[in-house]
Amino acid sequence: MDCIFCRIAGGEIESNILYQDDQVIAFPDINPNAPVHILVVPLKHIESLVDLTASEEPLMGHMRAVANRLARDAGVSQKGYRLVVNCGPEGGQLVPHLHLHLLGGRKMGSLG
Numbered sequence: 001m002d003c004i005f006c007r008i009a010g011g012e013i014e015s016n017i018l019y020q021d022d023q024v025i026a027f028p029d030i031n032p033n034a035p036v037h038i039l040v041v042p043l044k045h046i047e048s049l050v051d052l053t054a055s056e057e058p059l060m061g062h063m064r065a066v067a068n069r070l071a072r073d074a075g076v077s078q079k080g081y082r083l084v085v086n087c088g089p090e091g092g093q094l095v096p097h098l099h100l101h102l103l104g105g106r107k108m109g110s111l112g
């Protein structure tokens with residue numbers, strides 16, 4: 001499958017892996033929007049939030065836990081950070097493989 005995040009998860013495309021386990025992988029966003037901008041990506045190809053089945057629901061909790069841990073490692077836990085999931089075209093999703101953005105290290109503006 002020609003999916004950039006599947007290719008990163010499969011090791012086909014090199015990236016700076018910050019965290020990996022049997023469910024997810026995390027690496028820096030190539031075009032960062034903040035001093036800390038990390039993507040937490042499930043190894044399984046799930047296109048978007050709307051494609052998440054009930055049995056896959058715990059995966060989101062795990063992604064959030066991994067993001068929290070990465071936030072702590074990046075030193076932004078106390079000041080605060082933002083977790084974002086873009087879903088579908090109007091949600092601003094560009095890569096059709098579910099992912100969680102961890103953004104931190106600057107004051108965030110309002111959403112819009």
Ligand code: AMP
Pocket residue numbers: 004015027028029030031032039085086092093094095096
């Ligand atoms: P989204 O708009 O939520 O789909 O976000 C996709 C994100 O993936 C964007 O912030 C891109 O900068 C990022 N991205 C695309 N290709 C790569 C890549 N090869 N390595 C790291 N991040 C990437």
Ligand code: ZN
Pocket residue numbers: 003004005006007044045046096097
């Ligand atoms: Zn994929």
